Amino acid sequence: MGGAWAAEVSVYSTAVIGGRPDVVDGEVKTVATLYALVGVRATRLELKGFDDLSIAVDAWGGAVSAGAGSDVNLAYVEGRTLQKRLRLRLGRQFVTGGVARAMFFDGLFADFRTGVGLGLSAFAGIPVERRFANFLRGDFVVGTRAYFAPVYGTEVGLSFIHMLQRGALSRQDAGFDARWRPLRSLTLAGALVWSVSEARLAEVDVGPLWTPVDSVEVRLGYRRTAPELFLSRTSIFTVFADTERDDAGVAVTWQLARAVSLFGDVRALWLAGQTGFETSARIAVKAFTATTLTAQFHRLEIPSNGYHQARVGARHVLPSGVALAVDLETYVLDRPVRGQTVSFSASTTATWAINRSWLVGATLFAATTPTFESRYEAIAKLSWLL
């Protein structure tokens, strides 16, 4: 690594301290939350043979959820070589695309892309579980995706993933994904995941987006999943069921004015032969760039339960950098949980961006919910960026 140095380094941190109720051994107790995340980015490192070399580390430590702990969210070195055609990334990282299903792993990722948009990516390593639990013998993942991306935003890919847990097959999927914009007003996107080990369709997901005019978007959506195929194949619960869940619906967004947008959607649900539906509506107002107001309504109904939910959130940023936010939410369950159907939450937050690098904030939260007859939380936060 001789001859490498950081051209630009940034360090940032967020520390949170607070107190809240939690369920411990079946009893409600007040626990303290102490949390500090520290991140480091070093970009534009220079190393012979590589372009855009960078290092990223995000790690946290503290006492959360009634227990002390620490972990690493990200820790990788990334660079491009072969005239930027080949991208390599080594370490704890995040991979998306095809059947990878937004996965974190410790290992190597490589992506080679030709000048005409043909590419092949591959990764191998150990899937990340919480608190370094992944360093158990026998956990391993390997995956690959071949794709063709002729222009920005248009791509078609074929992918495969093979994952072991404690040495036994946990997941083996193959998939097809595509995003295509045949017209300026139409984007077609979708994916299909086939469970190779179970010879079943694990997921189909399509969502065409139509923009008849710049201020209006209409998105249709259909998705089928086989929920038990999202369980690890090592679980004994994979042998009991063979079900499908479907949902189909439409969502409309209307940018009524530069500062006002409206959103509404409705979806029908089919849950292993039973039906339900989900609908929501939202208005968002951004006035004078300093004030944000969001109001929304949500209704979910499934055979086992359902709820009506309403929420209002407002935030105003003063010229001094002080921001005040208020959030109110209530929902009413169709069937009681612990004898209660109504939940009400309220929070107020004040933050002060002292300058571009420092921010302090405090939040007070109060609620009465089916789980907690009364719930109070206080949170203080300090963030900085150097």
Place this chain on the structure above:
Amino acid sequence: MKLPRPILLVCGTLTLSACAGLAGFFASQQDSIKIPHARHTKAGVECITCHETIFDSTTLDTHDFPKEKVCLQCHAEEKNKGNCGFCHTNPEKPATVATRVRELKLNHATHLERNEDCSGCHQVLPEPLHTAAMVPTMASCLGCHVHAAQFTAGKCEVCHNDLTKYPLKPISDFTHRGDYLRDHRLDARAAGAACETCHDQKFCSECHAKTEGLRLDVVLAERVDRSFIHRNDFFSRHPTEARADEASCLRCHGVESCTSCHARSGLTPGSKNTLEPHPAGFGEGAMHGPAARRDIVQCAACHDQGAASTCVGCHRVGGVGGSPHPASFLVRHRKEEISRNAMCQICHL
């Protein structure tokens, strides 16, 4: 004592003015060089006379401002007279030009090889006391046909070193409107490279990291405008949400996440202060059988203890519960698999 509103307004205005004045005062103390570009141009001074090194400049990382000796070729008399204020805004504390990190890739040398007319891009030049940046706009870059094609193709890295610091939203191709929290999966799956143009891995990991210690809606409580899945009292309604879309939970949370929390809550077999969440008679096959067939992920959320799972005792081969496999399972799985799969051998001894 309640003060009248006009007095409050006046006090507020005075306070703000004082703050602004102080900020301006401190800013004005920093030295800068007064260059009247318009006067130089009117006098027939060509750009190259002062900016000679720019013709060999291949990046924006180098200092290409004229050095003092270049200015003194014409203005030595003022320096000899001690009139430092002729050029310096703060001659008491003359400063050197600060090094700035440039986020753009720009090769002046190749541009000037094609066209030596600087005004093609630099249509407005800085004047003394004009604090606003006078760098060419992106529109002037896109006036060139080559750049227009790259912009259309989304090849931003040709010019930009790093876009993650900019609050850009590529509204033409990825609008981020509506319920993009739910819909972004479609774009991320099939066009993840496009996402990475603006978002680094930290952005994704804030929500997706399995190792993260604290929920994002707690860390960013002030962002009431953002959609967070677990905001406020998600806890009480999470069984309903989970039943509505089990796969959605399992994408981020392994079933271990469910069982560990349910154990703390006294819901799993053998946990401390065990609760009984099931209705009376649920142990009868007529009740729990159809529920398990329909909703097996819910069962796994509390009962997945491997070989010690509750179901094994009754449903193992020869047990009173009989075979739990659906007919379709038997079609896809042959008996030979049993000897190769440790999980099968829990029941098939």
